[in-house]
Amino acid sequence: MKIRERIELTLTNHLKRLVQKPCPPHFAAAIEAAVFPGGGRVRPMLVLAVARALGVDEGHPHLALAESGAAALELLHCASLVHDDLPCFDDATYRRGLPTVHTAYGESTAVLVGDALIVGAFQSLIPFTMQSGREALAGRMLAIVGDAAGSPRGIAAGQAWETESSVDLVAYHDAKTASMFEAAVMLGALAAGDAPGQWRPVGRLLGEAYQIADDLADLGGDAEWLGKPVRQDARNDRPNAARHLGVNGATLRLRRTLAAACEAVPDCPGRDGLVELVNGIGMRLLTVAAPAEATPDAAVA
């Protein structure tokens, strides 16, 4: 099974538990709309790609653990998007080309959808803490999910930086973006029984690249193609690396960061395939990031 199919199937199965009876029907529909159709599913893809590079694939006893770690991160990511789109944050009316959850289902429902998805992320992994021989591994994976989600270094803290009167840019990007990418590669490594620490730099660099690309895209990306509003950062006066470095400088930094991420991939049986996947993510980022006003020279710098 292809990784993308595996992710959709896993998410479908995990979501079934959340929307089953007696879940309020309007709420159930809103939960599903927050997760399907998905975007790039980049974080869960990284979890499964790292696990596969380390030998966890079809038939491996830890595949379900890797899948559940992947689902946990994607549910957290979806939760953060739903809350980030709220009127008190970005006030976005569409995402991925569809109405945002609060636009379609109401603001209070959207707040609760985010809450239920955060809980659901932990619930994806909790059952493994009761399976003989996997307890400690599942516990370590849960700890990583918690760190990436909460405070002081997870998404909640990262989004909170956007409302502070003075912003620590490093802490902001670490918490808002890098934390989840670090978690992704570490969860994949842990599920395969590998030491997660040596994988962390790959996630960190990818997170950095993602943040630069996002900032560039916000500066001048194609709203229709992206499926979400652009120029939100300037509008909301939020920190944006591309506004600091300029389009050419930011594009160059994006390319260098992506190359460093590939180099940081540790030696492992499936290293080549994994580097290819990371390169693919990079190509996609460069496309998404290409702002309308970028000069051709900048794009190949």
Place this chain on the structure above:
Amino acid sequence: MKIRERIELTLTNHLKRLVQKPCPPHFAAAIEAAVFPGGGRVRPMLVLAVARALGVDEGHPHLALAESGAAALELLHCASLVHDDLPCFDDATYRRGLPTVHTAYGESTAVLVGDALIVGAFQSLIPFTMQSGREALAGRMLAIVGDAAGSPRGIAAGQAWETESSVDLVAYHDAKTASMFEAAVMLGALAAGDAPGQWRPVGRLLGEAYQIADDLADLGGDAEWLGKPVRQDARNDRPNAARHLGVNGATLRLRRTLAAACEAVPDCPGRDGLVELVNGIGMRLLTVAAPAEATPDAAVA
């Protein structure tokens, strides 16, 4: 140490991790304001009282586990209050006599405070899944916390019922209130190594009593004494049992439910002390619930 002191100390310790550097400072202050000063701390008190009735007290190796279960539920409870107070829900400007989190720190910060507290609830128990001999126990406690927090039977689903066009009253009260009280007694029992199932009815009945008291209080309680606005249900056209049964009928039902909760306490070494605590909660509920327009006859019925 008295149970209440133990709870405040445990919450202080758990919160320290959430607000430590590099937590954004405005966000850290908002997180603390969401948890301190507390209200009745009824849910964590139940966790520790059940654990103590079963022998888990000072010096017992599972005391920290019980304390962390107690902290988890209180953090979840605080998160649900912060989100429930938001303009898109109750639009409450004060709680426990102080400005609500969104009033004092802004709406977007309040959404994120709730998120971080939900994550923090799980983080309270996750470390025990990595402690030899306690993994499965901690896992079972985490599963209970997840069920009480999320969907389809936890607080998120319970609050979501308030926005549905048609309400299943039993599912609504089960999810919004009973789930947390059931979780409280079950977490206390589990920490002591007792079967949690036989404790569930105590929590269910207490949750039912709490809901009736809350409905009565909302109907005519003393706003200043309660520290939160009253008549929110009628204002927001939300389901309220006291509006259905009438003040006298609801007060009678509250007394009967409290008596049933005491009777449901299983035999255990500290049964008498626990029944006394449940009775104390009952007395407090009857005081809080006494609406201005209740006749003296109704109050002693």
